[in-house]
Amino acid sequence: MKAFLSTFLIFIFKIAISQISYGPYPYTLDTEGQSETIFTVQLNQPNIAALKAEDEITDNYKDIPWRFGAVEDVNIDFFQVASQKTLPDGTKRYRLLINSNDAISINLNYSSFELAEGTRLFIHNEDFTETIGAFTSENNKDKGDFATTLTKGKSAIVEVLEPQGQKVASNVVISSIVYGYRSLIDKAADFGNAASCNIDINCNEGNLWQNEKRSVVLILKSNNSRWCSGALVNNVQQDGKPYILTASHCGLDAASSIFIFNYESANCSPRTDGSLSQSIVGSTLRANNYETDFSLFELSSTPPASYNVFYSGWDATGRTPKNATGIHHARGDVKKIAIDFDTLKSAKYSVATLTNGHWEVSDWDLGTTQTVSSGSPLYNESHRIVGQLHGGRAACGNDEPDFYGKFDKSWDYQSAASKQLKAWLDPNGTNTKVLNGYDPNPAAFDRDIELLNFEGQTYYQCGNPGTQSILLSNRGNDTIFNFELIYTLNNNTPVTVFISDTLLRNEVSTFNLPPIIFNKGINTLSINVGSINTASDQNVINNTLTASVVGFIPNYTVSFEFKTDDYGSELSYIIKDSTNQYTLYNNGSFVNNSGGNVFHYDYCFSPGCYTLNLKDIGNDGYCCGFGQGYTLITMNNGLDTILYETSFASSSKSYKFCITDSTTSLNDFDNKNYFSIFPNPTKDKVEIKLKDSNTIQSILLTDISGRVIYYNEQSPTATVDLQGLKPSIYFLTVTTKNGKQTEKIIKQ
Template sequence: MYFNYFQKYWFNLYHVHFSMSLNKTKRERQNSSDEVSIFASNQLFQMKKSLLIVPAAVLFMAPTAMAQVSHGGQPLNWEKQTTTSFQFVQLPELNMATIEAEDAENDQYKEFGFRFGIERSANLNTNSNGTWSVENNMNVWRLGVHAPNATGVSFVFNNFDLPKSAKLFIYDAEKTHYIGSFDYTNKQANGMLASTLVYGEKVIIELQVPTTENLDKTYLSINQIVHAYRGLNSKFEELKALARGPFGNSGSCNISINCPEGDDWQVEKKSVALIASGGNAVCSGALVNNTANDGYPYFLTANHCLGGGVGNWTFYFNHESATCNGNSGPTNQTVSGGSLLASNGGSDFGLLEINNGNPITYNVEWAGWDNTDSENAVTAGTGIHHPSGDLKKICHDTDGPYHDNVQGAAVWYIDQWEDGMTEGGSSGSPLFNQDHRIIGQLYGGSASCQNQSGADWYGRFGVSWDGNSSSSRLRDWLDPQNSTTVLDGYPTGAVTYSVDAASSGVTNVPEDLCGLETVSPVFVLKNNGSSNLTSCTITYNFNNGSNQTINWTGNLAEDATANVQLASFTAIPGTNTVNVNVSSPNGQTDENGNNNSTVKSFEVNVGEDVLNLTLETDNFGYETYWEVRGPNNQVVASGGNTNVGPNGGGDRIADANDPGAYPNNSTINETIQLDGNGCYTFLIVDDYDDGICCGFTTGAGSYELTDGNNTLMAEGGEFEEEEETEFGMTKALSISEADFGSVSLYPNPSEGTVFVEIQNIDKLTGISIIDIMGKTVAEFASFQSTKMTLDLNRLADGVYYVNLNSEKGTIAKKLVLLRN
């Protein structure tokens, strides 16, 4: 059923066709504005009777650059405030009701990629569209595209003919970021180039050609525009409220690659990429090594992902959160375009060659493999993937997969994941054995956050190895001599080092804390070298503070580890980091510098003992229940449908007449008085397991939980059966700025002299300065007026907290010391 559904939707692409009303020469088009008529080939778009191109007066502001195998430079006048007029193409609006209905159905299926945009056919080119001008000894061609309410726009250039000195850039109209430059070397063998997404609804293409070049040799044409409508945040690649990637979000049961479950997979993760095609986060896949150990851009994915062709695919590498709980990751490490080398439905594999640039500059890895296909030799399996187009995730099967046959394909069958899960968009991602070598790629399955006991199955690498010809097997490409059964990765796994001290992670660090507690991290030192490791230098710091050093001595054999106790430190509110680096193994230069460092992060969320809840109910307010539990798991406050209760998520029994049921689309405000310090938990439950926001029928519900200082403790709305947030509460923070009347601290940043103004000076009992290690570095106790001068010139540059103390508690103000 899954594969038929995938086929049906993959080939049902959505198009809007552009026909040009004018056909002018280059000379006639300079400084002109043309009209464009736009026609829809289906009913996905709300059409207007007539649409015109209008001159765009765009005010350009500050820069932020992005990359896609680019070649340097920047758009003209990028750092200057200028007004430039040129032609804009106006796209019609999307019919979101129809699109959301399709997505609600489509997103259930693993074999179908996560659609984040609508693909629109176009016929735009440098001969008939856009505006030419002469600037700074350059012939400059610009064309703007306005996609109403778009989260991003990308393009497929079906003709990409540029002279060697020409450069192409694409950027947003607000001028926050750009991609490029692209030049003649970016042209694929098929003459095309597919761009990555540029965030925003107004996007500009700028071509720079030196006036010394013959414009007759210059020709760009665009045959597809992707109008992204979900899963992107315009501008800065940060999705503020939800743990999601720019192309989509996965279920809460998925585990970030940089959580502890991924500590041992930091090398292999670098081989895995997200695949985007047009408006779809199609699948996942991985770079795979060959016996030449030469970094040739072979890329392994699933056969069922290949529908629609691979020439316009874009491969996103290192798209992951830097921390376990982070919600954003890079989208600027990309290459585009592939050629299909071999595929076979009998094991559902596809092997590609990446066309446009080698991703080696992104610090990637070519994964090793095992083609023995020995069932008894595989004791565990690990998947690394991009579920639903999300940030990179990891899952573990600790009892090992087994051989089976599913829908005519030879597979590794996983009964149930012990850690993590896969979803649509994970298809094609690698399955590694316990020796960190690929043994398959994801074909399909029923596992999901809604069905965590479901199975998954992966096409078997060993079966893919052999076939009738080079176009249906792997061996001709990865091992032309067919002489190898097991190969390690490249460059890390393919090189043996004599002296190689490595970081194997940091332990004894919590994922999060609900109090300003003492943390005592342990660094795991590993010897990756063939010679015994007898000494090394371990350098570490907390929260980017002053470095501390341990001169370690011992005797570690190859692959052995040792636990090294680091100093303790007091956690601070917000994000805490432990940074560790190992160097000078056996008093020598480390032969492999790629595995020396580790950054471990955790969160501290502490508020005062008053909570304010604002709940915006969705179209089905009666499905919602919430509660706050105290340090002993006791319920201290609750609200909503009591028939649903804390355990009723997904039961689908709620009724509008149930006791406590909230009305639809209403605002609920609650003030919760808490008595006692400690850890508290906020739980919100939805009876229909579709959360309170953002679904096709759900509506736009949300919740926000703040303390008495208006500090955000929890927020959200887009979840499934339930969502839970833990935080700390303490009376020590129960004072608010209102108790001081008003508080001002300036200048900030400061060069060393800081002024503090407090209206109610009689409430102040002292001021203490705390560094990011939690250490008190200065104190002030005598105050003669409402304006005080703090002399901090002896303190080093960095981040500090100015604690204003009273009998009721403390107000903390963040301060940055920064000298010129």
């Protein structure tokens, strides 16, 4: 580090103040309009090419926090070197210029930060168009260390205003300076740096998440040269204690990390850069655990009312979320949202993590995550946190998964208070496992119900009247005692349902509509809010839900059998309608097991064609390197085979199958009961067991296409060897002295 005196010219103009912490800058700049000499610290330029070469590698991993700056260690006693000037009102002003050749941003860390009462510290960018502060004695920490957030540009001016007659000395020592070589606050750098498929939180997809977004923070960490995400969470006492949940791998320095609220674009289009001014410096680590990759910090101060924060609710029951939403800062950009409409899977993220200690988002349906998303919250369908982002390979243009450490495993899996959430979020041991969010600020409306989504089977109904469940929340100030839901089916006459129940502010709950008879095919079901406490809902923007419901009338029960290979946790499937638009059934809750596991499900279909999508995040399917899996779809107690698939050996594959009013069987034979075969399915051979005193005259084995595999009429035996044949469906035709019979064989 080199320090030298230089002349830095300051001219008169009106300052644009970013007001944070404890008050605005009290003056127009340099009221005398004269230039002054300011002591200057000139930063050494880091090897940016080498840093970016490292970044090319580490940026691909979400579990490595994203780096934007190089740290230069210094030891600058501010009051010993800063230039001094007495202003006309008697205030003593100290200024220090920190300069670089071409840094994008500059931010400071302090080993000592003790301001006397009445003394204020500000930091300006080089042209005084941006100011952070004032920082006062209220910002003093017990340990004395501190940090301040970024200023744009290649220079920063540290200024202290000391009131006339100040008797108590202040002490400020700068211990390191972060030279920003790529920055989230510069439009040429990271504003807009998230990939194209990312969705801003204030676009339509984020309309129902306007409360939860106020919880999510951008965190400056690791000598304040790297970024992560996190979320402000509620506790059972609902007292506004400022706990931040993030990822353990972010490795925050609790005392000096900076937590930035409300960095977002004000609009979906056109997008605008957000403000970094609403920040809190410093925290205390309360608990962390690498097995589920969580850390819980308590902020050094409560966010002020002007930050308009929200404390997110959570779910520690371990119930599998039916869908999921992530809110995060992709690559340090303004706040984003990602949504997965499918049921989550339990998973193990790495060797060091807990078995089934993570939720797997197999494939985001809307948006994605990137680096700096690490530590961001994952919400279930009830808008409660169920995990925080550990890592994953999800990105624009792929179907790769993300993994979130489970909130319920972090809750009390470890008994020590320093390794669990329960001791801090439920300090009195009430055993509360589900908690709604907490809003310390008044709501915009007294009466406001927000319809969140449909619960349960939304997209199909098997022949009988179906009960639809609606998830909703009280977003108004008033406690709700009764309300109306109005539903409309296929634009027919609306039906009003009166519900009498108590719903507290921010409480999320599920309510059932009466049974509804759907038509065959695609139905449109719309739900609206009527009155609340016999008066009108004051906010109509969040009052409507619409869903397409597929009516299966008449309906058939189809048997779906799914066998995994050794790595079942990598596998999942989705069954969609003929348009490949509506998801009818999906599953991905499989576990690893040597030899695989067989799962049986009964699904409802009406006549028509459907699409089965198989997926494997290991990119090798269930055939054939690590065991042999299969998919078998049958009807009529297994007599009619609709689909038998054994060759899936890639990351994804799609199959079409059809259900018709007539039997769609691969084994449609008018058989006599001359013999039986066992075992079936089989891995190697089957035995023929004759009925009565029958004898075998010939044996014919064919594959599903009719190709002859084996024929013997000379010396047929009661054993048929299938070793060496690939897994598939085969047909065994046996001619006996009493007649001919054909049976289907499933070769595993």
